[in-house]
Amino acid sequence: MIFNGSLVHPPLSKELAGLIVSKAEQVSGIRVDSAKTDFVRLRVAGRLAALGLDDFESYNLYLSNDATGKELKKLVEALATHTTSFFRERRHYDWMSRDGLDEIYSKRPNHCITVWSAAASLGAELYTAGMVLSEYQDRQNMPLNWSLIGTDISDRILKRAISATYSEEEIDGMDEARLSRFFLRSKHKKDPSQRPLYRLVPELRNKAHFRQANLQNANGLDGIKADIAFLRNVLIYFEPAKQKQVVQNVVSRIRPGGFLLTGHSETVSLAGKLEQIKPTIYRRI
Incomplete structure (x- = not known):
């Protein structure tokens, strides 16, 4: 109208x-x-x-x-609401860098580690994990095998994630060292007065694979086996009975000894499958 x-x-x-x-x-x-x-x-x-x-x-x-x-x-x-930012809930990434990746690689030194963002949205959560993995690899001073998987119910949002292109507002707070290493800056050629866009470097883009999936009925989740799965700020959109089903669908696709990371306002309970090692961090038994 x-x-x-x-x-x-x-x-x-x-x-x-x-x-x-x-x-x-x-x-x-x-x-x-x-x-x-x-x-x-x-x-x-x-x-x-x-x-x-x-x-x-x-x-x-x-x-x-x-x-x-x-x-x-x-x-x-x-x-669907898509809220995302780079290094959101930073303590998870600090834990990955300090403890989580060491534990996984110590148990499977030749293993290809897989990080899964179950509700990937625009991809910031998954690509942030990729930055942490890249920096960890540098500190180890040796090549490591790793991959990134992102799933979301929205095909439209996944196209944005695959493009890996962000505005200045969407990368707000990124420190200069990471900005320089992980992003390519480009201006709008047709209108130089517009603000630049930032695209992730091929090093990260090529590690990430995205697919449409439904966390409730598990459509699109076939074949996923993750060492670290992010399920943050998702369960609040489901009723309690459906929350349990979503958690089961995600946890069943985490390798034994792998980890589930949830939002700070979310608590999960899956007897015999998970043990909490820190607030919002669970180990798959």
């Missing part, structure tokens, strides 16, 4: 918001509070515009009649 040259979103009732977000939750497990109608309205309004629909009633009907399921996937992507 356009009014006086401005985009105006149609109204959305709490009841209708509940119907729409419940459809997304059924396939993804991601829980969105339908009482936050402004959030839902802003996130989903773009889908109305893309489909040429005038109101949310029409969109809900479109979802119900879409036998292909394609629009449901686009709805999940629209509702």
Whole structure:
């Protein structure tokens, strides 16, 4: 809808918001509070515009009649929240550098270590782990074999992660030494007045592999065997019963002796499978 040259979103009732977000939750497990109608309205309004629909009633009907399921996937992507930054929750990376990598390599000196970001978002979490691995390799003064895997439910977000290109705001706080080593700086050729973009060096990009996956039903997780898995600030979007299923799906893909890293506000419990060694750090038994 356009009014006086401005985009105006149609109204959305709490009841209708509940119907729409419940459809997304059924396939993804991601829980969105339908009482936050402004959030839902802003996130989903773009889908109305893309489909040429005038109101949310029409969109809900479109979802119900879409036998292909394609629009449901686009709805999940629209509702998913992607918050990320480099070296977020730094204590995990400090632990990797100081203790975690030593423990893994001491047990499997010729092993290819695999770090998995289960909800990779824009890739900052995974690429940060890659920086830590690169620096660890330098300190060992010998070549080490390692790889990075990132999964996310949003194909659109994964394309951003694969591009490994970030704005100045998205790399805010990166120290100069790492910025110089791990990023290539480029300006917009068409408009020099625009701020530069930063792309990760091929050394890191070539180590990372991304795929679309659903943590609730494990679609897309086949073949993953990780030594370190990041599952941070993800469980809060799932109901308790679904949280347990997500944790099981992730932990079952961590090698015995490997590690699970969670968010500071999240607690996991999987009897017989995990032991907590530090706050938010668990070892697979």
